[in-house]
Amino acid sequence: MSTAPSRRSEKARQAILEAAFGLCVERGLAATTIEAIAARAGVAKTTIYRWWPSKAAILLEVVEVRRSADGGYPDTGDIMADLATQTANVTRLFETELGAIWRGLIAAAQTEDIAAEGVRRILRGAIDECVARLAKARDAGQIREDLDLEIAVELIYGPIYHTWLLGTRAMSPPFMDSVLDALRPSLQPPPSCGVGPPPVAG
């Protein structure tokens, strides 16, 4: 990724990130070239290559900058409410210009190592945030003691990406409500009677 830029080159870096974002929104990642980014940013291609190895690396930084600006994982003390809030935010984000760029980076990640490594790195940060929130909820007795929290993240976000990338159904907050309702028994502690002796018949 980019090296820490000097103050005098920060303006050029910002112009490159903005040019890359704008071109990607207009043309899509596949049709965006380093030449076009350099021309719009008013810099030389060599300036871009000094900081980023590819156009995917530039757009990955655009996504990371936006992500670092968001408020982290919601925490109202009610894990099911926070999962509903955060997954609804994700489904809305996917419909934005930034979502379209993220989609393009995921498509590129299927064939390009730089994109794949960057997508993994960004998702790792998001997954760690969710795991930390789930761990706090587990300590509060809201999540099963025996649930692998990394697996829980796959159960919650897998359906979102499956639906979004494969188009298996309309993705919407109602869809995620249905997913979270269906996951409730797997996420939440079992009814206490399930761990005690069975009730005596009659």
Added chain:
Amino acid sequence: MSTAPSRRSEKARQAILEAAFGLCVERGLAATTIEAIAARAGVAKTTIYRWWPSKAAILLEVVEVRRSADGGYPDTGDIMADLATQTANVTRLFETELGAIWRGLIAAAQTEDIAAEGVRRILRGAIDECVARLAKARDAGQIREDLDLEIAVELIYGPIYHTWLLGTRAMSPPFMDSVLDALRPSLQPPPSCGVGPPPVAG
């Protein structure tokens, strides 16, 4: 997709499907061209375009032909065992040459309508098979009465595609065993004590 071919053109169609498969395995979908497919199959480009609108359409047919050759959804009478068998088959398939082509088609589907429509069509067939198997299991008392079976499919297959396309973790049969174990409470009927009166304390 292709129109029903006459007997005399069947041989050319097979040659085109085989050439497309071979080139895609060697170069990837993105680097495979209609020109190269025509040259390897020994046919004119016009012959290809008579049957398929794009290279994605040819590879979608390759995937559909292979899929129609598989045995349908496993049914031993034990739904959790059948889900484990089928998801293990899917994770193995993803590591094959056909899996690499499927990955390329999903990447193409992010920007191309023909690929997106074809991916949706193929997945719809797979989802319908799983929903039918889950419905039979529900009738046998092995799946929750109140579970939306289309949502259940998203819960089971979402983590597989999330892991495979985004590289969030190593995908393997042990991973799917963990996913299915975690999903058990959401898929299976609740303990009977959960629907009766709570046990009397003391």
